[in-house]
Amino acid sequence: MDGEETVDATARPVLIVYCALPGAGKTTAARERAREIGAIGFSPIRFSTDEWMADLGLDYFDPLRDRVQARLDRLWRELLEHGQSVILEDGSWTRAERDELRRVARRSGAFTELHVFDIPVEELWRRLEGRNERPGRGEVPITRELLDESLQRFEAPDAAELALFDRWIVHTSGS
DSSP, X not given: OBOSOOOOTTTSOEEEEEEOOTTSOHHHHHHHHHHHHHTTTOOOEEEOHHHHHHHTTOXXXXXXXXXXXXXXXXXXXXXXXXXXXXXXXXXXXXXXXXHHHHHHHHHTTOEEEEEEEEOOHHHHHHHHHHHHHSOOTTOOOOOHHHHHHHHHHOOOOOXXXXXXXXXXXXXXXXX
C-alpha cells in the first residue's frame, strides 16, 4: 500500500525518509530507490550515519556518534534548502523525529516520501543473525538484547501520520 502522489523530479526536491528497525532492509532499499529515481532525471544524496562512522574508523557506539549525526543533519538540511534531493536511511524511529523531518522538508518546499518497514521481529532477528556472522561495510553487530531494546523505543507510524507525507510506502518481508 502506498500514498497517492508520485515524485516529480523537475518540480521540487524530495526528502525520502526510511522508518525501520535494524535488519529491515533500509540500506538495500535506499540504494535501490536512489538508482530508481536517478534514472528519471535526478540523483538524490543518500545519508547513512553507520557508513560515515565506518568510514571514519569509529565504533558505532562511540560517543562521537552524536557529533557526526549532528553534522550530517546540518549538511542534508542545507542541501535540501538548495534544492538537492536527499535520502535519510537512519531509521527515524519516533513520531517526533519524523514530524521534524517533515517540517524541514516543508520549509524547503520539498516533496516528502516515507518508507516504513513492517517486518516481524523474528524475521528481523533471523536477518541480523546472518548479518552478524558476515558484517558488511557500515553494518553494526546487533544482539538480540539490543534489538529488543530498540523495539521498546520504536514508534511505528499510524495511518494518520502516513497521510501527512506526500507519498508513503509500507514494505513487508516480501517486498
